[in-house]
Amino acid sequence: MRGTKFSVIGMGKYGKAIAQILSDRGAEVIAIDNREDLIEEVEDFVALAVTMDATDGKALEAQNIHECDAVVVAIGSNFEALLLCCFQLKELGVKRIIARSNDENQKKILLRMGIEEILEPEKEIGVFVAEQLINPNIVSFLQLPDDYEVAEIKPPIDIAERSVQDIGLRNKYRLNLITIKRCFEEDKGNSIEVVQHILGVPSADTIIKQTDTLIVFGTSRDIQRFIEINS
Numbered sequence: 001m002r003g004t005k006f007s008v009i010g011m012g013k014y015g016k017a018i019a020q021i022l023s024d025r026g027a028e029v030i031a032i033d034n035r036e037d038l039i040e041e042v043e044d045f046v047a048l049a050v051t052m053d054a055t056d057g058k059a060l061e062a063q064n065i066h067e068c069d070a071v072v073v074a075i076g077s078n079f080e081a082l083l084l085c086c087f088q089l090k091e092l093g094v095k096r097i098i099a100r101s102n103d104e105n106q107k108k109i110l111l112r113m114g115i116e117e118i119l120e121p122e123k124e125i126g127v128f129v130a131e132q133l134i135n136p137n138i139v140s141f142l143q144l145p146d147d148y149e150v151a152e153i154k155p156p157i158d159i160a161e162r163s164v165q166d167i168g169l170r171n172k173y174r175l176n177l178i179t180i181k182r183c184f185e186e187d188k189g190n191s192i193e194v195v196q197h198i199l200g201v202p203s204a205d206t207i208i209k210q211t212d213t214l215i216v217f218g219t220s221r222d223i224q225r226f227i228e229i230n231s
Contacts, residue, residue: 004028007063007071009054009085011038014100014121015074019046030063055081057088065089070096074119079106086115137227139213147219150178155208156230165204173226174218177202181213 004027008019011033019042023029029046033039036051043049052059054075065071071094075082082099089097090113098117101107107118141151159167169175180199185192196213199206208214216223 004069005067006030007032007065007068008074009033009071010074010076010082010100011035011042012074012076014076014119015072016042018072018074023047030065030068032063055084055088057091060085060088061092066092066094068094070094070098072119073097073099076100076102076121083109083113086110086113090114137231138223147221148217149220149223150215150217151223152181153214153216153223153227155210155212155214156227157210158230159208160210162208163204164202164206164208167208169216169226173229174222175226176217178215178217180206180208181215182209183211 006022006027007030008015008022009032011019011031015031015033016038019029019031023045029048031039031042031046031049032052032054034051034053039049039051048063050063052063054060054073071089073082073085073089075085079102086097086099096117097115098119099110099115100119100121101110102120102122107120110118137154137156139152139154141149143149164177169177180202181196182199183194183196186195216226218226
């Protein structure tokens with residue numbers, strides 16, 4: 001991620017979260033919004049925070065926006081402004097444009113404009129909430145094509161205190177264990193805090209603890225089956 005440069009336009013909750021994650025992973029991020037108060041909230045963690053009208057082509061050009069590896073247009077409340085911004089970005093020759101869509105009609109319009117990468121936050125949130133309601137063991141997940149996903153799950157009750165080899169994730173359940181998050185108590189001077197650390201690549205004799213979080217890869221059906229059988 002280091003050495004990459006991105007711009008995120010629109011510093012609402014969604015855009016701000018994207019800018020934060022990119023910055024945390026070492027990318028150079030330019031944050032843009034026409035509201036100064038929102039820009040002030042992000043200026044401490046992005047490389048450059050700019051208060052400007054992102055529908056103004058000359059203003060975008062002045063920020064060398066075309067040099068970015070990608071530009072995320074996360075404007076959520078004004079679709080007309082989002083479209084005009086995307087148009088200006090295409091005119092400036094931006095290599096990769098990722099735009100937010102709030103419904104299917106907006107998505108169709110963006111696709112007609114030639115915007116191929118579209119974010120659908122409402123749909124993403126809805127899918128995540130539904131998945132958590134159906135599977136309380138699932139902490140978070142990343143949906144992939146062909147019904148595959150990477151999921152963070154709480155160990156089902158029958159898994160605790162057993163070794164990775166004994167569980168047989170790959171042979172019995174067609175799942176791959178990527179890694180494990182484990183809770184540790186750390187002395188912070190005035191208090192003891194519980195923090196999670198990645199264990200790296202688990203070995204066959206690694207014992208699963210009830211407080212662990214397992215990060216697994218497989219189909220949604222196989223993950224669900226693993227949880228049901230062992231709960």
